[in-house]
Amino acid sequence: MCGILIGGIIMSKTWLITGVSSGFGLEMTKQLLEKGDTVVGTVRNDRNVKELMNKYPDTFFRKFLDVTDTKAVQALVQKVFDKLGQIDVIVSNAGYGLFGAAEELTDDEVDKILNTDLVGSIYLIRAVLPYFRKQGFGRIIQISSYGGQVAFAGNSMYHAAKWGIEGFVESVAQEMAPFNVGMTIVEPGGARTEFRYGSAQVANLMTEYNGNPAHAFLSMLDKNNGLAVGDPKKMVRRMIESVEVTPAPLRLMLGSQALNDTIKVLEKRIADFEAQRELAASTDIVE
Structure with missing residues (x-):
């Protein structure tokens, strides 16, 4: 596998990452x-990655x-493996947040997210599996939350989702x-990325839910109430480092608040x- 220790040197790896125009995907690519x-x-559009395309013409391939x-x-995965021969790490990162009570969401909004x-993450992973199985190694990182x-x-x-x-x-x-294919679910807490402060989508809100817990997210999305504590650079660094850990950690929780909240919920569930x-x-x- 590319990236293993050979003669004291860590060999470079080849990564396929979805959604690199912003957030964790862009920071990881950098x-x-x-x-x-x-x-x-x-990417869906390349306006945020043109600088990378110019700076790294031999090692960054925008698709x-x-x-x-x-x-x-499926076609992209096949083309990438055909062109490069092998991929070491797949990062399923593309996604966005949708806020609003279940009743407030339209059918189209539900289908889209x-x-x-x-579904997009499932098909990406399924498309990669035959190639990883045949090459006898690989690491898949699924960005969750x-x-x-x-x-x-x-x-x-x-x-x-x-x-x-x-x-x-x-x-x-x-x-x-x-x-010899490892998979890791990354579960970040709140981070200062476009996910919360830019790309988040909000339903057409109903006055009937005013004062309801369903609208508590409005406070969270308001920068005037304080920014998320998560540092995207540090979070991405931990994600990249996880690829060197064997066996692959099934879950990677990032953020102390996220970890504390999760432990409380799991303890209550148990x-x-x-x-x-x-x-x-x-x-x-x-x-």
Whole structure:
């Protein structure tokens, strides 16, 4: 595998990253190119990556891609492997947030976020698996969120996508481990990226939900109430470092607040299950 230690030198890696025009994807691309790796990065438009295209003409390859176009995803993966021979790391990063009560969302908004954040990631990973299996190595990083473990009102479809992709990855990770393919779910907390302060989409809000927990997100999206504590540069650095860890960590939680909130939710969930031991056993067939 490219990137292993050979003669005391870490060899460069080749990465395929979706959604590199902003946020974690852009920051990861910058850090990887600076350290000498090769990046194939997908975008919907290239206005934010033109500088990288000019600075790294031999190691940065911009590709246009709409991850909701499943045939285009499959075609791109095939072209990249055919051209470069092998890929070391796939980063499924493309996605966005959608805020609003479930009733406030339109059918089109529901379809769009699920096709982007969930279905698009599934098809990308599925397209890569045969190549990784045949080459006998590879690492897949799925960018999720601590929202894949913790749910908040007003964010139902985002949670649906993230909880769904986490279950998918956890299952596929078991299938691919015998082929020396590792998979990591990254669960960042709030970060100072365009995800929260730029690309977040908000439903057509209903006055009936004013004062309801479903609209609490409005405070979070307002920069005047303070910025998120997560440092995108540090978070991306930890993501990149995780590729050198063997075996691959199944989950990578980034941000102390995210970790604390997740632990509290999981402890409560375990306590609720423990309280149901007698109830659960009451449904067993007793011979």
